[in-house]
Amino acid sequence: MKKFVKTVAIVLSLTMTLTALAACSNSKENDSSSSSSANNSSTVSSNSTVEEDKVHTLKILGPDPGNQYIKFSEREEYKVWGLLQDMLKENNLELELEAVPNDQYEVVIQTRMASTSLPDIANLTPIDDASILTLGKNGTIQELSELIQKYSNGNIDRMFGEVYDTAYPLITTAEGKIYWLTDLHKGSTYGGKEIPVGLGMQIRQDWLDKVNAKMPTTLAEFTDVLRTFREQDVNGNGKQDEIILVDAQYFNNGLAQIFGLGNGYVALDVINGKIVSPWYQDNIKEYFTYLNGLVNEGLIDSATLGSWDIQNQRLADNLVASWNAYDSATYLNGYVTSDSSANYVPVFTLTDAVEGSEPWKEVETSQLVWQRYCITKACTDVEGAIKFFDMIYSDEYMTILHWGVEGETYEVRDGVNYSINIGTNEDKANARKTNGSPLWGDLLPRVQLGSAYKTYDEWEEVLKGENRSDVQIQAMAKAVDYEYWYPLMLDNFLAMPTDEETESLNKILTGIQTYSDEMCMKITLGTASLDDFDTYLGELKELGLDELIAIQQARYDRFVAASK
Structure with a gap:
């Protein structure tokens, strides 16, 4: 197996340049919608174009996408929603969608799966895999491999077996059973190289400029510049209160990787193909000593440890010099609501944490499989359910979900898709222009396939058009060939x-x-x-x-x- 395993990530949504990632329920990028489940319950109607064709009606339960600006409750105002309705009509499908606010969904799905009030298809992601497998074995959800073989038109096999060629091994049990289908993401390439998305420490470039400091390259330089920010009161509030945000209760915090440590309770060392635990790795004591020193100096505010709310408040108040995030992220500066000049850029890696040690990188790899979509025992029209998934795992659906509306959110040049830069999510909402992912992603599955750019220059042009800085672009390019990395999603x-x-x-x-x-x-x-x-x-x-x-x-x- 190659050192760089060409799989995955996450998405994430997961979200990186292409990620949703957003994909990640703990992401600070998205805020949960406050709308109620009742307000988000809807019916997407379709009428058969051929009288004798059966219309398949399916009840689907999932989380509201929860975007602060692009709201599912306003979906009818977006052209891409109309494209989805057209697809449903062409496939003789009628969906009754029940969208539950994200912050309520874990409780709701657990309650519903233990009741008799089951939908036909449900997103079971908040339930752990072992429990979902138990639901499969006791018949609460249906085994899918035989249904796929009997009813599918081939789209599911093509996506999971060919386009996303590592997907089936991730969802097939040792007995050859399949109990769920998933979101799929495959990133862009340039010159045949897959483009992963790195995570790591981000630092205020505007503050570096203000104190006339260069981008740090070693951990000692990084720590010294954090001290300089405080000493010179770089945020101008008359206090020495500039800090670094670190999720010290976990190992996937950016700093641990600078010491070479894995990014979870266990992690994958891709160099040696070994599962490792940071508790056993070299430099763990040095890492904890460093963190404790930051706390004692006040560079880490202990009140921020384990509290998203307080972390977000420190960001808003213009106190955060550095924090861990995607190198490609364009949303970071928006958290500093009290300073419009805020400019976070990636540090990429810092050397010499311990003499002779290599800094590692957490990476969201370019092929991702995440989320869990199941057919429950309540579904009597299993042929229709498989027809629905065949529609989902089609190139047409992938295009409107990931790219949106041609001429509005993307354009095609020489056979390659290029996003049209509309701006932030707020800008997209104001213009009522978006792809499908933030509008209904995770309520319905995500299928995302990036572009195949012929050269690095083509890719770089796209990134600049998306308002990514030169420092971001350089960090993203380094991640493509960086050898020492841990996958974000083990x-x-x-x-x-x-x-x-x-x-x-x-x-x-x-x-x-x-x-x-x-x-x-x-x-x-x-x-x-x-x-x-x-x-x-x-x-x-x-x-x-x-x-x-x-x-x-x-x-x-x-x-x-x-x-x-």
Whole structure:
């Protein structure tokens, strides 16, 4: 297997240049909609164009996309929504959509799946995979491989087996069963090179300019410039309160990777093809010592640890010198509502955290499989449900979902799609111009396929047209060939667990996660001493850390074998 595994990520939505990613329910980019489920319940009607053709009516339950500006409740005002209705009509489909606000969806879907009030198709992502598999085995959701074989027109197999060629190994059980279909994302390429999207520390370029400092390249330079920001009161409020935001309870925070540490309780070392845990890796004590030093200096505000609300407030108040985010992100500056000149740019990597160590990079790889869409036992028209998924996994749907309306949100030049830059989500909402992803993504599946640019120059031209800075473009280009990286979404490299593995994961995961988060916070704050590190490690072993590493290694090895 190549060092750079050409799979995935996430999306994310996940969202990177192409990501949604947004994809990520913890993303600070999107704010949850406050609209109620009742207001978002709707029927998308379609009438058969051929009288004898059956119209398939399906009830679908999922989360409201929750975009602050591009609102599902205003979908009728967007031309792309009309294109979706046309597709449904052509496929003799009628959808009754129930969109639940994001912040309520986890409770709603768990309650509904335990009741008799089931939709035909549901997004079960908030329910863990092991529990979904249990729902499959007890018949609450239907097994899909036989239904696909019997009713599909071939679109599902083409997308999951050819276009996204690592997708099937990620959703097929050891027994050959499939209980869900997913969102799919495949990024752009230039000159045949797949373009991943890196994450890492971002720094205020306008503050660097203000104190006449260069972009730091080492951890020592980075720390010194953070101190300089405070000493010179760079935000001009008369206080030494400039800080760095770090999610110290987790390892996927940008700083841990500078010390070479994995980005999760366990992570994938792509150089050696090994599952590793940062708790066992070199430099972990040096990492915690560094974090504790930042807290003691006031460079980390302890009130921000574990609190999105306080972090967002510090951003809004113009206090944040640096934080972890996508290198490609265009939304970061908007969080600083008190300073319109804010300009965050990627640091990319910082060397010399520990002498002789390599900085690693967290990367959202270019092929992503995420979200879980299932057909429940309530669905009596399984032929119609498969017809729906065949429509979803078609090139036509992918185009309107990912690109939108030709001439309005994208244009085609020499057979390559190019986005038309309309501006921010707020600008798109005001113009009522968007692709389908922010309007109904995750209520219905996302299928995203990037462009194949012939040269780097073509790709660079697109990025500049999307208002990305030179520093961002350089960081994004470096990520393409950077050797030392951890995948953002480990699940995109793990085969489905066996029954025995699922049973073990159910027993050990929660305990490991809870204890790891707790000790990361305590060591960072100094309420737990590194002198007792062996005790903490012993507790993690007792909770099953070694077993977790072994299970995930076995799943990774099966994924590699199935992907050849």
